[in-house]
Amino acid sequence: MDLTKVEVGILNLRLNAGIDFVQVLPEELNLLIFAYLDDIRTLLACSAVSAPWHDIANSQRLWRRKFRDEPNYNCKPTGDKIIDWKELYKTRFVLERRWMHGIVEPSHLVGHEDSVYCVQFDDIKIVTGSRDQTIRVWSTTDHSQIQVLRKANQHEIGHDGSILCLQYDEKLMVSGSSDSTCILWRLPGFIPFRQLTHHSGAVLDVAIYDRIVATCSKDGFVCVLDRDQEFETKFWLPACRGPVNAIDLKHNVLVSAGNDGLVKIWNTKSGKLIKTLIGHKRSLACVQISDDLKFVVSGGNDDSIRIWDAKRGTCLRVLQEHQSLVRSLQLSGNKLISASYDKSIKIWSMETFRLMLDFSKFHGSWIFAAKTDGKRIVSTSFGINPVILDFSQGLNQECLAYLCD
Known part of the structure; x- marks a missing residue:
């Protein structure tokens, strides 16, 4: 009106x-x-x-309108629960202000005995994988250690090498290791039920989307597995003549990043290569495709981040603020989170492609991964203690539960 x-x-x-x-x-x-x-x-x-x-x-009607009229409005379904729209608006306002100005204090997860390579988390738990051959589950609330997943003896299912990658959804976690195997874990109890030995080299990344699981390896292949068919192999994708360092999977589209500096886009229904994105000058370390399949972002050993138009295959922008290998990228709402061997985490606007925040004081060594849910960043490194930057500290937890990243 x-x-x-x-x-x-x-x-x-x-x-x-x-x-x-x-x-x-x-x-x-x-x-x-x-x-x-x-x-x-x-x-x-x-x-x-x-x-x-x-x-x-x-008036609640006023604050509901204010909340919904702002750009990047995102709110999880609330069912029949009555929302305090004024408190919800206030919570989001303070959260966005902290993001804008970098107002956050670090905390740490203490327990790993060697470098921590990978992380994923949600509102309840944080899951990390390490060179110490363990996967550890932590409480998001008080950062206490809930579970330590390790191979107790030679007869049990477990990794014999570094945990290089992991990803989970509500019912399944897949972990990959330098021992060239993947382990399937049944959630929420983190019960290992199957070990896959399909790769001939270290498993460098894994991805889950709906009924598809994908893994990539130092052996140069991406393996696409069908979850509904007892994890039978659907396709072997010859993604690189050298190691395939990273993959991402959304809907029926998979992107891979290899040692040859090429980003490749695949169709997981047909197994066919759709596009090859050429531009990076050296090997790649990370890649991701946006939820709407419009953008691909990639980073690697040429110290740059490239943002691609996924449909046209053209490079929209090259971001060159990092001073060393770009090891981790994540798209989150209208933000891009990058982490590098230069020991920094950078936050970029996906609307202007400009640098918003630069965190370079929280790690003293190479950063391997930095993930966000819109409320916090959890990052891992060559050091043994992952870092948590919680922008939502002290805010209304009920309201935070309704906010999407």
Whole structure:
């Protein structure tokens, strides 16, 4: 609903006559007028003018509109639960302000005995994999160690090498190791039920999307597995003459990044190569495709990040702020998170492709992975203690649960 010229004229007449428009205009118009106030402090100050102004300024309908009208609106389904829209708006406002200005204090996960290569997390748990041949599960809330997954004896299913990669969903976790195997774990209990020996070299990355599992290896292949067919192999994709260092999987599209500096886009239904993205000058270390399949991002040993138009296969932008190998990339909402051997984590805007934040003081060695859920960043490195940057510290946890990244 927008104000017509007649309504604007009537409003001006009442204001010039010294009449409190809030008391004479319909509620819908009052809500519309207050919704035009972009400065949150001004809107809050309106509640102190009078009782009628207080009622409008604190209306749940107003705050719901404010929340939904802002760009990048994202809210998880709430079912029948009643939401405090004002508190939700406030929570998101403070969270975004902390992201914008880098307002965060680090904390650490203490327990690993060697370098930590990989991480994934959610609102409940953080899962890390290490050179110490263990996978550790931590509490997101108090950072305590919940489980240590390791091979107890030679008869058990377990890794005999470094844990190089892992990914999980609600029911399954897949881990890959320098021992050239993958282990399938049944969640939520993290029960190992099968060990795959399909690769002939170290397993460097894994990906899960819906009913498809994909793995890539130092042997130069990507293996696509069918979850509905007892993890039978659907396709072997000859992705690189050298190691395939990273993959990502969304819908029926898989992207791979290899030692040859090429990004390749594959169709997981047909196993066919769709496009090859040429531009990087040296080997690649990381790759990701956006949820809407519009963008591919890649990084590697030429110290650069490339942002590609996935449909056209053209390079949209080259980001060159890192001073060493770009080891990790993640797209999250309108942000891109990158991490490098230069010991820094950088936050980029995917709208302007400009650098927003540069964290270079939290790690003292090469960074292997940096992941985010929109509320926090968890990063791992050559050091033994993963770092948590929690931008949501102290905010309303119920409201945070509704916010998407």
